[in-house]
Amino acid sequence: MELLSPGGTEEKARLAFLYGADAVYLGVPGFSLRAGAEPDLNRQSLQNLKRDFPRGRLYGALNRFVLQKDLGRLREVLQELRTAPLDALIVADPGLLEPVRSILPGIELHLSTQANCTNAGAARLYHKLGFSRIVPARELTLSEIREISDAVPELELEVFVHGAMCMAYSGRCFLSQEMTGRSANQGDCAHSCRWHYAVVEEQRPGEYYPVEQEENHLAIFSARDLMLLDALQEIRRAGVTAIKIEGRMKSALYTAITTRAYRAALEGTPDAPQWREELFRLPHRPYSGGFLLEDQAVHEPALESRGAGYRLMAILGNAPEGAPLPLTVKNTLYRETPTDLLLPDGTITPLTSLDLRDSEGNALNRATQKPASYLAPPQELAKQHLEGGILRSRGEGIPGTVASRR
The missing domain is CATH 2.40.30.10 (Translation factors)
Structure with a gap:
């Protein structure tokens, strides 16, 4: 399986390759869901990465949902990418197929998880449209992913195995937009789900009642982190082609440790247990096996962060x-x-x-x-x-x- 790590910057992309990534994903300027956290894709930086890591693959995240007013700028950006050594674009909006195909006719297309592909029929349709790989909706179980792989064997499948999870279905959140005017679907999420909330009764302004978790009700919004390191062989047997680490907004230390931990686990090296421990020493919310492993803890909110030592x-x-x-x-x-x-x-x-x-x-x-x-x-x-x-x-x-x- 291909190991795909977060880039975000040339520095982090370089570390990802050094610590064992087969491929790295970075944001396309103005059209990535991490638009506020990444510098613009620099053609020279990408060329430097290709020169120093000729076997490494570079994927550009073009995973924003694009408004009509943005289409002119999109074409300008795609023209700028014609000489960039990108191997694939990660696309969520099917409306981008025409401009991408007309300007970058030879580039691979990977379907973003934001597109919410949940079944074999949709996967087959996307393959006919020209996508060589899909990242299914994060809400799918491993058995459902296996069924898609069996039904459309010519299509590559990529799944997230580590990192932050969004509380909204397939990441389509409107909370940030409503509370701050910053749209998560336009790459400007304020992460309002991670804030602490209290209840205020209308007739008692200024009196705050905490939102707490008990056996039969939940605190709101903040999802646990995903960790599937111990399930890689099951994931491989399900027909998955590539595993992906979330975290373009996180530190270079996070990129290096997560990449090395998953590389060691994939290869079964003697130091794999040591690097597994390192995942718990990184700042993280309580880990879960997510929807993929049908881990019921995925429904429990993350009330604290751990490991920031x-x-x-x-x-x-x-x-x-x-x-x-x-x-x-x-x-x-x-x-x-x-x-x-x-x-x-x-x-x-x-x-x-x-x-x-x-x-x-x-x-x-x-x-x-x-x-x-x-x-x-x-x-x-x-x-x-x-x-x-x-x-x-x-x-x-x-x-x-x-x-x-x-």
């Missing part, structure tokens, strides 16, 4: 063997900051001291975003390839083992 400190760039590596600093880093160094080869090395340098090779007590700073390779890792390594701070209160937790 680490902080992304810096990302290591490339340098000749033994030379100090350039740092992309995310949070101020001190020589004595206790950190873990995560590497694309799957190793995680605790470091108690960091040999920080400036551009002249002089020792630094701390590294910040500016001016440029470097890390002299730790002696025990001097022979390893360190590009794409991630330094994270080790917080207090991290559980020693979480392998049995869901």
Whole structure:
């Protein structure tokens, strides 16, 4: 199965490939459902990714529902993509087929989960329209996906296996639009479902009654996160072609860890249990097997977040063997900051001291975003390839083992 990871930026896309992704998806400027979180697709950045990862595939998310007034701008954007090395477009709105086909006639078409494809008849129709892959509605069970695969075997199927889930059916939410004027269906979701709510009685303004969960009723809106790491073989047997990680709005640390965890699980590497634990150390809402595994916990709201015990400190760039590596600093880093160094080869090395340098090779007590700073390779890792390594701070209160937790 293909492992598809969130890009969002060139930096995150690069890390996704380094940590094991077969493909990465990024937003098409102005027409993605994460429009406010991603920079515009930069043709040079895409070409850099293709040059450095020639076997990696790049998918552009064109998954907004497009209004009539946007069609002119859409054609301009598609013209700009003619020289971009995209392998496929992820499309939700069937009205985009004509402009896409006329301007980018050779590009693959993947149907977005936003299109709400729930049965074999719809899947067959989309295949006849030119889609080579569909991402079925997230509300389907594994047996229903297997039935679609059996009925339309020539069609590739892709399913989400990890990340945030929307409380609205197939993500078609109007809550953000009604409350803030920001449309989720136009790529500008305010995530109103994650806010905390209370009840106010009309005759008692200012008196707030909390919304609570009991056995027979639910708090509102906030869905649990999805985690299907333990069901990958079942998913493969159901005829699924590709598995997808949600998270273009999340950090580079999230991209690297989730990608490596699912790559290790797919290949059954010895470090797979260790990377499974790392999924619980990332900030997340309580995990669920979702509708796919018919997990009843999917109907229970997420009342708290968990696992925020680490902080992304810096990302290591490339340098000749033994030379100090350039740092992309995310949070101020001190020589004595206790950190873990995560590497694309799957190793995680605790470091108690960091040999920080400036551009002249002089020792630094701390590294910040500016001016440029470097890390002299730790002696025990001097022979390893360190590009794409991630330094994270080790917080207090991290559980020693979480392998049995869901």
